[in-house]
């Protein structure tokens with residue numbers, strides 16, 4: 001770490017957020033709040049059926065309706081009907097069907113788009129949908145993943161000749177030998193149900209063709225303005241230097257806004273074609289079918305161990321639901337999990353395979369954790385099952401197999417090198433906060449007395465990979481972009497600071513946390529720093545915000561850019577004070593000649609000198625700024641121990657989270673208040689998956705959970721307060737020592753909850769429960785177990 | 792078109808509205824009060840919550856004409872010169888992340904505290920059941936409502 005960061009004043013403090021003033025008073029700019037004079041409002045004619053041939057489209061009635069300007073079908077759009085590219089072709093022989101923005105001849109999921117309506121006001125555009133008459137010739141829905149792979153199955157894309165998108169096998173070590181050397185083999189099938197990410201702000205896009213220098217301005221409720229610009233240019237052919245993409249205030253993302261969506265393309269090409277602004281706002285009902293879903297996997301997991309509980313091998317066989325089309329990184333999501341199925345454990349062999357399948361459902365893609373919640377669930381659930389099989393305490397089994405803190409850096413069986421961690425410390429702290437022994441004693445009492453309400457203890461000792469990602473690694477995985485991040489720090493003439501970041505926050509508090517880092521590095525007050533983000537016109541370089549990468553990667557760029565500012569300022573200060581730069585120290589924003597405290601100047605004064613440029617060292621360029629683009633050296637690996645006490649009413653099946661303790665190790669914390677908030681929100685979403693949420697389809701491919709009345713994202717009344725704490729084991733892969741926290745809670749909590757539910761019921765013969773573990777699902781599981789149906 | 796007269800955030804407004812216009816759309820699109828967002832189309836999320844004659848209501852589940860003659864306070868009028876204690880506590884307790892649920896959550900919390908100045912945790916959780924937040928897990932929202940309750944009791948002394 002550099003000398004500039006030693007005088008820490010702001011890093012590590014729970015500063016209240018800069019963002020909050022405008023958010024708490026309604027001074028916000030959501031995309032839907034942007035009004036453009038003369039804008040046309042777009043609505044979309046969506047397929048009401050899962051799979052059908054379009055036999056005719058009659059739009060004449062709509063075109064005759066008041067205020068309707070135009071209606072476009074695929075045929076009308078012609079060459080402008082762009083294709084959505086998939087940028088992660090994970091295997092050489094992957095099947096990548098065309099994904100046209102407007103459906104051509106066939107619709108493949110409820111919500112697929114047949115036509116776009118443009119009217120001068122939103123209500124007219126809405127009304128005109130009824131004036132577009134589409135005739136469908138229904139085709140079979142394809143819902144069940146295994147049936148979709150069977151011979152003679154109906155096809156989602158008939159031209160592909162198969163519903164299989166890809167299949168891959170990645171062996172690590174000799175699994176057959178590891179299994180042969182084992183005494184116990186436990187296998188389970190876990191279902192990762194489909195989830196609907198549901199950020200509270202639905203999507204929206206507004207496009208103006210009236211940019212000041214002839215550019216097209218795209219406002220979108222997106223996590224990825226920079227990537228979006230590239231993808232919009234790539235898919236539409238509009239030159240990238242004519243596009244300015246702005247993510248204004250964005251109301252949550254969770255992966256759902258890490259996408260190139262057809263609505264974004266449509267608004268852009270239609271605004272460009274008509275020379276008028278075009279705006280589209282998603283309704284929640286549209287969001288449920290049109291914004292990508294997450295998860296959706298069958299996980300066949302087999303674990304092999306000695307009778308003493310030493311892990312030998314793990315076999316993972318996934319069947320993954322791609323949905324009807326490939327969105328930008330749909331096929332890669334299982335791969336993000338591939339590296340983590342071994343979790344924090346040592347073993348001799350790990351065999352991974354995945355078969356990806358098309359269905360007539362909304363496409364899947366990244367949802368908070370993207371691949372890692374799935375892998376963590378599988379390993380943490382199967383560890384509990386193995387412990388039960390061996391008659392061991394689940395934590396005892398974990399202790400026997402986890403990487404001990406002396407063993408770091410440790411290269412796992414999956415090939416990643418975990419730089420650092422301390423599972424012992426996090427677990428010890430969590431046990432202390434939880435009261436493990438007392439709860440075990442209570443559990444025994446309830447079991448012995450046959451209490452209607454049984455108590456279970458769920459354990460999850462997780463790790464995950466953050467800091468997407470070293471660009472070379474991404475290249476080796478066939479991902480078509482890099483993983484770097486960019487920052488420019490400018491000290492303006494009067495001493496105020498602009499920090500331009502390529503990250504694009506949508507709730508994470510970057511304006512506060514980034515200010516804290518920069519304030520310490522360049523020695524100016526936090527309040528003097530303005531963070532510029534989410535606008536390709538003002539922050540031209542960036543890879544945006546997802547995968548808990550913003551701090552882990554973007555933070556490094558801030559640090560380096562700040563160091564460059566200080567390096568340059570020091571030369572100017574030395575010149576002004578007629579001192580040798582090596583004789584200067586930089587403390588709290590002041591350059592001082594060592595041993596001569598009278599001779600000093602401030603970084604703000606230097607900035608003014610750099611602006612006037614009257615007296616700079618020979619050859620030095622005026623202005624004071626520093627820019628850095630950092631490609632991370634490696635991933636970072638947050639970890640933690642989550643413990644859940646779950647009460648299950650055996651008569652009603654209702655599972656209640658009584659106590660939730662989590663101790664996370666996210667390395668150095670810039671703002672512990674924000675860290676804790678991220679953990680809370682993540683844990684809540686993970687509990688949502690465990691107990692409440694699931695996208696349900698009927699056999700005809702209709703989404704049954706199509707409103708927030710049916711798709712139950714947890715309310716305040718459904719959740720407990722959480723007990724959180726941290727251990728701090730700094731990452732060693734970069735100088736800030738941070739790891740990343742955006743997804744940790746969502747990754748860790750789901751298996752903790754389900755392990756707790758199963759633990760409460762194991763004495764009744766229950767060995768698994770499907771998610772979401774609703775009262776009905778749990779009750780059915782108990783009944784089945786008691787009738788001997790569950791092995 | 793129907794003529795309505797409504798006081799919104801302290802300003803008397805008179806307007807002709809289409810009978811089918813939702814209150815939230817009138818506030819956002821006609822009055823430009825875009826601080827109140829829309830999160831759903833089934834009255835489930837609470838993002839659009841505003842105060843009508845002193846009680847919180849989902850402005851997406853009312854027609855603008857139904858608000859005729861009322862006094863409405865949106866998040867943009869919640870601060871009366873200085874921030875309402877609920878706003879203060881929300882910031883201090885980090886009870887918001889993306890902030891999309893926040894306008895509705897703050898208004899709902901103000902209403903909750905006016906009904907029950909000293910709510911228990913369970914009462915807060917039950918009272919805010921109709922306002923969904925996807926970011927915070929509610930932990931800090933509950934804390935903020937408790938803190939606001941303390942602040943308001945202090946101020947009343």
Ligand code: FES
Nearest residue numbers: 830831836837851
């Ligand atoms: S917008 Fe969801 S309840 Fe009003």
Ligand code: FES
Nearest residue numbers: 888892924925926
């Ligand atoms: S703060 Fe994002 S939805 Fe509540």
